[in-house]
Each structure stands twice: as structure tokens, then as C-alpha cells.
Amino acid sequence: MPNVTKIEHIPQTVPTKIKVAAYARVSMDSDRLAHSLSTQVSYYSDLIQSNPKWEFAGIFADFGITGTDVRRRDEFNKMLKACDNGEINLILTKSISRFARNTVDLLNTVRHLKDIGVEVRFEKENLSTFSSECEVLLSLMGTFAEEESRSTSNNVKWAIRKGFEKGKPRPIAPFGYRWNGEKFVIDAHEAIAVRRIFDDFLNDIPMAHTAKWLKENGYRSHTRQFVCYALQNIVYTGNLLLQRYYTISLAGHVTKKNEGELPKYFVENSHEAIISQVIFDAVQRKMQESYEFNPEAHRRVRPKCFSAKIKCGCCGGNYVSTPRRGERTHEGLVEAWSCSVKVKSRKKNCQNGVITGAELRRISCEIMGVDAFDEYEFTHTINQITIHSDGKLIYEFYDGRKESAQTHFFKSEDRKYKDPHTPICGYKWTKDGYVIYEPEAESVRLVYKLYNDGMTISDISRKMESLGYKSKRGKFTRKIVLYILQNPFYIGTRIFPANYSGTGKEETVLNDHEPIVTIEAYEQAKERREKDAKRHNDSRNNRHQNIGADSREPKA
Numbered sequence: 001m002p003n004v005t006k007i008e009h010i011p012q013t014v015p016t017k018i019k020v021a022a023y024a025r026v027s028m029d030s031d032r033l034a035h036s037l038s039t040q041v042s043y044y045s046d047l048i049q050s051n052p053k054w055e056f057a058g059i060f061a062d063f064g065i066t067g068t069d070v071r072r073r074d075e076f077n078k079m080l081k082a083c084d085n086g087e088i089n090l091i092l093t094k095s096i097s098r099f100a101r102n103t104v105d106l107l108n109t110v111r112h113l114k115d116i117g118v119e120v121r122f123e124k125e126n127l128s129t130f131s132s133e134c135e136v137l138l139s140l141m142g143t144f145a146e147e148e149s150r151s152t153s154n155n156v157k158w159a160i161r162k163g164f165e166k167g168k169p170r171p172i173a174p175f176g177y178r179w180n181g182e183k184f185v186i187d188a189h190e191a192i193a194v195r196r197i198f199d200d201f202l203n204d205i206p207m208a209h210t211a212k213w214l215k216e217n218g219y220r221s222h223t224r225q226f227v228c229y230a231l232q233n234i235v236y237t238g239n240l241l242l243q244r245y246y247t248i249s250l251a252g253h254v255t256k257k258n259e260g261e262l263p264k265y266f267v268e269n270s271h272e273a274i275i276s277q278v279i280f281d282a283v284q285r286k287m288q289e290s291y292e293f294n295p296e297a298h299r300r301v302r303p304k305c306f307s308a309k310i311k312c313g314c315c316g317g318n319y320v321s322t323p324r325r326g327e328r329t330h331e332g333l334v335e336a337w338s339c340s341v342k343v344k345s346r347k348k349n350c351q352n353g354v355i356t357g358a359e360l361r362r363i364s365c366e367i368m369g370v371d372a373f374d375e376y377e378f379t380h381t382i383n384q385i386t387i388h389s390d391g392k393l394i395y396e397f398y399d400g401r402k403e404s405a406q407t408h409f410f411k412s413e414d415r416k417y418k419d420p421h422t423p424i425c426g427y428k429w430t431k432d433g434y435v436i437y438e439p440e441a442e443s444v445r446l447v448y449k450l451y452n453d454g455m456t457i458s459d460i461s462r463k464m465e466s467l468g469y470k471s472k473r474g475k476f477t478r479k480i481v482l483y484i485l486q487n488p489f490y491i492g493t494r495i496f497p498a499n500y501s502g503t504g505k506e507e508t509v510l511n512d513h514e515p516i517v518t519i520e521a522y523e524q525a526k527e528r529r530e531k532d533a534k535r536h537n538d539s540r541n542n543r544h545q546n547i548g549a550d551s552r553e554p555k556a
Contacts, residue, residue: 017055020048022092023079023099024061037063044092057088070105080109083118095124110134174235175221176274184235184271191274193219197230198275201283231287237280238273241266305375306360306385310337313388315350317341322354352389353409360385363405367395424489425471425480426516434494434513441516443469443476447484448521451528457481485529491515491522 022044026037041059048056060079070076082088091113093099099122100106110129113120120129127134176194177184193214200210207227214222221230234241242265245255258264310319319337335357342350361373368381386394395403426444428437443464450460457478464476471480484490494512 017053019057019087019089020051020054020092021057021079021082021088021090022048022059023076024059024094025073025076025098026063037061040094047092054090057082070100070102070109080113083113083116088118091118091120093120093122096122096127174233175226175230176236177271186272186274190219193217194230194236194274197227198236198279198283201227201231202279202286231283234280236274237277238271239266239268239277240270304335304357305379306337306357309379309382309384310360311384311386312339312341312350312352313386313392313394314352315339315341317350319355319387321357352387353391353407355387355407355409359407363393363407364395367403367405424487425484426490427513436514436516444484444490444516447481448490448517448525451481451485452521452524485525488522490517491519 022041024037024040024044041061044059045056048054058079060075062073062075079088079091083091096106099120100109110120114129121127173179173184173187176187176190178187179185196213197210200213201207207224210227211222211224214227230236243258243262245257247255304321306319307321308318311317312319317340320340320343322336322338322343336354337357337360338354339350339352342352364378364382365371365373368378370377381397382395383398384396386396388394389409391407391409393405393407395405397403424434426437426441427434446467446469447460447464450463451457455463460481461476461478464481469476471477488495492511492513492515494509496507496509
């Protein structure tokens with residue numbers, strides 16, 4: 001009997017490749033070091049891809065970044081994230097100093113990578129983090145690298161400060177300039193922005209608006225903080241104030257303003273100016289005036305006179321300015337003041353009332369015994385205002401006197417007597433109710449006249465636009481013309497919605513305010529609107545009937 005042997009199929013296993021990445025770094029931004037970084041990247045790319053057992057997992061390179069703080073190294077942190085995601089098994093790097101110069105960061109990073117199974121190899125030291133003696137050697141060499149970094153930093157600082165003593169700035173050009181190897185020269189494109197920043201500030205344009213303009217026009221620096229910094233930078237006058245800031249090494253490099261810790265050096269006429277000294281001095285005076293205007297509200301822009309002066313009598317919080325959208329005057333948003341605790345907690349921790357700026361000015365005039373409100377006099381006379389939930393205001397003077405006043409916080413039951421915050425074209429809301437606002441009232445009268453003379457809605461809209469009339473939102477549209485023609489408000493009739501009437505039902509009040517148009521003109525327009533509407537409906541019905549008749553096919 002023949003001997004039969006069963007041959008089992010043994011599947012061939014493809015050896016798993018090691019995912020290898022490399023890390024490179026240079027700490028200074030220069031052409032020579034850029035070439036060095038490029039050389040490192042090329043070297044590691046060729047090295048990894050030439051090894052058949054390795055799988056290329058990328059090159060991570062930080063350019064011009066210090067090694068003393070890992071938080072600032074974007075590529076380094078990106079590499080660590082890839083390690084956490086299992087995308088890297090082995091990291092190659094030139095030396096310990098390239099990987100990290102801070103001993104604590106070095107050891108913490110290496111230990112974390114070792115815990116997740118990622119090896120780091122340092123070529124210069126011929127050291128692997130998977131070796132037994134790695135911890136001690138890393139600690140020792142990391143300390144040397146950190147000390148070397150500190151020594152280099154001190155040498156660089158010494159050289160920079162010696163340059164300052166001779167009137168030589170650092171070759172890092174501020175916004176608006178370029179460094180030509182010897183001095184700062186004007187960048188024409190950025191100089192436009194610098195001049196805009198100073199002009200806007202002197203014209204009382206908010207810094208946030210200027211920053212928005214910078215961003216919209218594609219400038220590299222476009223934050224409010226930058227605008228504020230630029231306004232105080234004397235470099236734009238053609239002069240230099242060297243060592244305004246200095247760097248200390250705590251956990252990484254920390255820049256601090258020089259408040260007398262180190263000497264400063266003033267260099268006059270060192271380069272071409274973008275703005276004049278006169279404009280710069282005017283800006284500095286205006287900033288100082290803003291501080292002195294209300295010392296309790298330290299801001300670099302002019303604060304409101306009530307800033308930091310109003311206290312909440314319920315929770316002790318400060319009242320802050322909160323423009324109320326929907327409540328509009330002809331000058332813009334209504335200025336309202338609310339308790340900051342109430343605003344932040346959305347009424348959970350405080351229920352005190354809201355008071356408008358106009359009401360505050362009116363009461364302040366009565367308390368101070370003056371006819372017209374003066375911000376300077378108020379700021380230097382009134383120390384604090386305390387507002388209580390019952391509408392009582394306590395004024396405290398700088399001379400120690402106290403005076404009380406009363407305002408009214410509207411409740412739900414008396415909404416009927418409150419402005420419903422609906423801006424009516426032709427009227428202006430006052431404490432006495434709606435009064436005619438003549439610049440807009442004439443447009444209302446003209447709309448009624450044109451309509452009653454036979455002009456169409458579209459033609460009226462175009463006519464009003466050609467005459468230069470505008471609505472609060474811009475164009476004088478057909479919708480606005482129709483709104484004016486069908487609103488009984490213009491004959492003195494006011495309709496209170498159910499939620500404002502106080503009774504829970506819609507309420508109509510005749511002769512509530514002075515009319516702009518006569519009842520005859522309103523009724524004439526109403527009669528024409530009804531006729532036009534009927535003619536329009538009849539036309540639509542006839543058209544539908546014709547369409548229906550035409551669409552029916554005759555039976556065969």
C-alpha cells in the first residue's frame with residue numbers, strides 16, 4: 001500500500017514594516033540655518049525610504065523655534081499626536097539638543113513615548129530610549145543641553161544689549177518697515193495701514209473697527225491688540241526707543257515690558273518716519289486723557305461717563321452699557337445700562353432693572369441742579385450711583401453728600417404705558433410719548449399725496465428714491481410705501497398688541513398722538529387700496545378660469 005503524506009498549506013506572512021518618522025529643528029530664522037534644516041529633511045527622507053524594513057511616516061521640522069518650550073513647537077506636537085494615534089513606531093533625530101533643551105520636557109516626552117511603545121533614536125549620542133541606561137544618560141545630557149541653551153541665550157542677550165548701547169536695533173522690522181541690512185526702510189503697502197490706524201484713533205473710530213478694516217484688506221497684523229500696540233510705538237516717528245521689552249527665562253521665554261528694570265536707549269532720526277511727531281504726540285495725549293477722564297474705568301479708548309460709577313443695590317455688581325437692539329433712536333442704538341451679574345447669568349443671579357442713558361442724564365441733571373448734562377462736570381462731581389430694585393437711585397458726591405432720586409422700572413402689568421420699541425417712520429419716542437419727527441413726517445405726507453393723485457406703489461418707491469428719501473434700513477422700498485399707506489398710526493390711532501395692552505387683548509386707542517395725515521387722506525388711500533385689491537383678485541380669478549378652460553381637451 002503506497003505511503004500518502006498530507007501536505008498542509010502554510011501561508012506566507014509578510015513581515016510588518018516599522019513606521020519610522022524623523023524630527024528636525026533649528027532655533028534661528030536665517031538662510032544658513034534654513035539650508036541646514038533642508039539638509040536634515042533630505043537626509044532622513046532618503047535614509048528611511050531606502051530601508052526595506054521601514055515604512056516612511058513623515059518628516060516633522062520646526063524652523064526658527066526654540067527648544068526650551070515644547071508648547072511653541074507645532075510640528076513637534078503634531079508628531080506626538082501621530083504617535084498617540086499609532087501612526088509612528090520609531091523616531092529618528094540628530095541629537096538630544098535638537099529634540100529638546102529642557103530636561104523636564106525631554107524626560108516627560110521620552111517616558112510618554114516609551115509607555116506607548118514608540119522608540120526615539122539620537123544619532124549623535126548613539127542612544128536609544130529602549131536601552132537600559134537611557135534614563136540616566138538622557139537626564140545627564142539633557143541637563144548639559146539645557147545649560148548650553150541658557151549660556152547661548154545669555155550670550156545673545158549680551159550682544160543685543162551691547163548693540164542697544166550703540167544705537168543698533170535688532171534686525172527684526174516692525175509692521176510698516178523692512179530691514180535692508182543696515183536700517184529700517186518703509187514698506188509702502190503697510191505704511192498705508194499705519195497711517196490709517198493713527199487717523200482712525202484721532203477721528204474717534206473704535207480700534208475694533210480699524211482692526212476689521214486691516215483684516216478685510218489682507219494685512220498680516222489685524223487684531224485690536226496690535227492696533228493698540230501700534231498707537232504707542234514711537235518707531236513710526238523715525239525714532240527708536242530700544243529695550244522697551246526684555247525676555248526672561250522661566251518656563252520658556254517670557255517677554256515683559258521694561259518698567260525700569262533695565263536701561264532704555266533713545267535713538268533720534270534713525271530711519272524715515274511714517275507719521276509726524278505731532279500726530280504721535282496727539283495720540284498719546286488723547287490716550288492719557290481717556291485714562292484721566294474716568295480713572296475707575298481704565299481703558300485706552302474714551303469710556304462713557306457712567307463707566308464704573310453705577311453699582312447694583314441688589315447684588316453689588318457694576319452696571320455696564322448694553323446697547324439694546326430693536327430700540328432705535330434717529331442717532332442709532334439706545335444706550336441702556338444693566339447689572340453685569342444679571343447680564344452674565346441671564347437674570348438667574350440678579351433681577352435688578354435696566355435704565356437708559358437718557359434717563360440717567362435727566363436724573364443727574366436734576367440731582368446736580370443743572371439744565372444741560374456735562375460729562376466732565378458729572379465725572380468730577382458724582383462718585384457713585386447705587387440703583388435699587390424699586391427704582392430708587394442713591395447719588396454719592398465726592399464731597400460726601402448723598403441725594404436720592406426715583407425712576408420707574410416697567411412691569412408686565414404696565415407695558416401699555418411703555419414704548420413698545422417699534423420705530424415708526426415720521427415719529428420719535430420721548431418721555432411724553434410719540435411726537436412728530438418732521439424730517440421723516442414730510443416723506444409720509446408725500447407718499448399719501450402721490451398715491452391719492454393716482455401714482456402706483458412702484459412709481460412712488462422710485463420717486464422717493466430719486467428725491468433722496470431713505471428708510472431706517474436703507475432703500476425706500478414698495479414694502480415701506482405699503483406699510484405707510486395702511487398704518488392707522490398716521491391718523492393718531494395706536495393699536496396695542498395683546499402682550500402690551502395690560503388686559504391680554506388687543507386694544508385700540510384713538511387720538512393717542514398727533515396725526516401726520518388727515519383722516520380724509522387716509523380714507524381716500526384706503527378706498528383706492530381696496531379697489532386695487534379687488535381688481536387684482538378679479539384679474540387672478542379670470543386668468544385661472546381661462547387657463548382651466550384652455551387646458552381641457554375636447555372629448556373624442
